[in-house]
Amino acid sequence: MNRVIPGLPLSLGITVLYLSLIVLLPLGALVWQALDVGWERYLAIMSGARTMAAFRITLSTAALATVFNCIYGLALAWVLVRYEFPGKRFLDALVDVPFALPTAVAGLALSALFAKNGWFGGPLAAIGVEVAYTPLGIAMAMAFTSIPFVVRTVQPVLEDLAADVEEAAATLGASDLRVFARIIFPAILPAFLTGASLGFARSLGEFGAIIFIAGNLPLKTEVVSLLTFIRIEEYDYPAAAAIAATLLGFAFVLLFLVNMIQLWQQRRIGTGD
Amino acid sequence: MAREPLIPETAHPPRRIRVGDGPLARFLLIGSVLLVTVLVLVAPLLAIFAEALRHGMAAYAASFAAPDTQCAIGLTVFTALIAVPINVGFGIAAAWCIAKFTFPGRNLLVALVELPFSISPIIAGVAYLFVYGAQGLLGPWLEAHDIKIMFAVPAIILASLFVTAPFVARELIPLMIAQGTEEEEAAVTLGAGGWRILRLVTLPNVRFALLYGAALCNARVMGEFGAVSIVSGNIRGQTNTLPLQIELLYQDNNAVAAFAVATLLTLVALVTLVAKAIIERLDAARVKAQGKPGH
Secondary structure, eight states, X not given: OOOSSOOHHHHHHHHHHHHIIIIIHHHHHHHHHHHHHOHHHHHHHHTSHXXXXXXXXXXXXXXXXXXXXXXXXXXXXXHHHHOOOTTHHHHHHHTTHHHHSOHHHHHHHHHHHHSTTSTTHHHHHHTTOOOTTSHHHHHHHXXXXXXXXXXXXXXXXXXXXXXXXXXXXXXXXXOHHHHIIIIIHHHHHHHHHXXXXXXXXXXXXXXXXXXXXXXXXXXXXXXXXHHHHHHHHTTOHHHHHHHXXXXXXXXXXXXXXXXXXXXXXXXXXXXXX | OOOOTTOOOOSSOOOOOOXXXXXXXXXXXXXXXHHHHIIIIIHXXXXXXXXXXXXXXXXXXXXXXXXXXXXXXXXXXXXXXXXXXXXXXXXHHHHHHHHHOOOTTHHHHHHHHHHHHHSOHHHHHHHHHHHHSTTSSSHHHHHHTTOOOTTSHHHHHHHHHHHHTHHHHHHHHHHHHHHOSHHHHHHHHTTOOHHHXXXXXXXXXXXXXXXXXXXXXXXXXXXXXXXXXXXXXXXXXXXXXXXXXXXXXXXXXXXXXXXXXXXXXXXXXXXXXXXXXXXXXHHHHHHHHHSSOOO
């Protein structure tokens, strides 16, 4: 412990107090309210057709959005690290747009793009694909808001990758795809999984971007965060508490997973693997 | 490819062929990434401005004249003016204890700082309702003392604080860890006190990261939607922030006005990203000059 530099008690005190008031107190209140619901009532709320449908829709569209971001995010990170081309800096800056742009604005923009007379909606309707007011629209909105996660976790690891192993493999006659699958991909896998999990977590809780484009039909295009919002508006606090606490549980499981992945990565680096 | 033996590992190794450096792979990867980026990242930004200007500049400008919209602008700026400095202060305190010291529970504290990042804003809104709402933990006490937090401006600020708590700390912590404690220790030896070290040594070393963290925090406070939509009560002209106003206008079928308001928040986001690009360039120049990471 560093005993020379002053200010540990004060800064630690402020940090712990602030986190307790701003983060832990509300989350504790939510858990308290959810526990108050009682096990039987909790099961009844969660097994209701509308709740079940909302979770099914949210999990499946978030999975779809994550698959998109795994492919696009990995390609984007690769292109940003490995190649030089005009406009690269601009592309790199664009990656952070979904972090800085308000979700409501993103939702509004997507709804305009995918409307029947929109830039994408028109051509897509011509080939019989509907995005607005369908689960595909929900996945689009989720994908947009979680684009930066895979890119920003994979990018630094890809940058630090040494060239020699790759070159040795190439010298021994391995094809590009084989070198990628056997050497590069395993090295970036922990970062890749971390990014994918964080993006998935973000997608599960997304609200603002989705409600503009989803149509918000119960049982069809209603996501969990919206259902929670509706239960609050109906003053059905037990149901809101049960659903929100379950969603919070999902977030904690994903965070635990991310921490496990990071431990695994540290151990791999530690053993020189 | 012929390689000379015994090339020392220098800063400028000879150009080598690596995976994906073939012209075809290069062309296909860059091309497809640029195409998808134009479709998913550039098109939405352009669509906002195109829709806002659909009926010309006059209609666009007129959108901001509505009293409700002006009120929303005022409330959003007010919220940011309070929430951003608080989270900057928190970010500095958190980064100071986490980056300059080791203590038991440090990793847990880091996880706690980043927690709001992984939690749905809707959960945050519901959680605040269960603290300050009429049926909440503190509800009866607040009511007895005639203090109004829920469905009023204080709740909007509190929810914004929750959602954006990690932003400044997340920018500062890795950088301050990388910079180590030597300069601060030297300052202590020279007799400087804690506040003086913070003001004259630590903060100047991280000033760009601090600026970017504050800018990002500001953009997120101004754009926060989910948490605020639960705790604000959506009272027109009173507790409506800009993102809520966008939704209201959109539901009123006043698309041009909704998109016009959206352009304001889009500009805030774009300015934030331009600031980041400038800061990264300055930082790269500084690393080259000093050989040390220092925003």
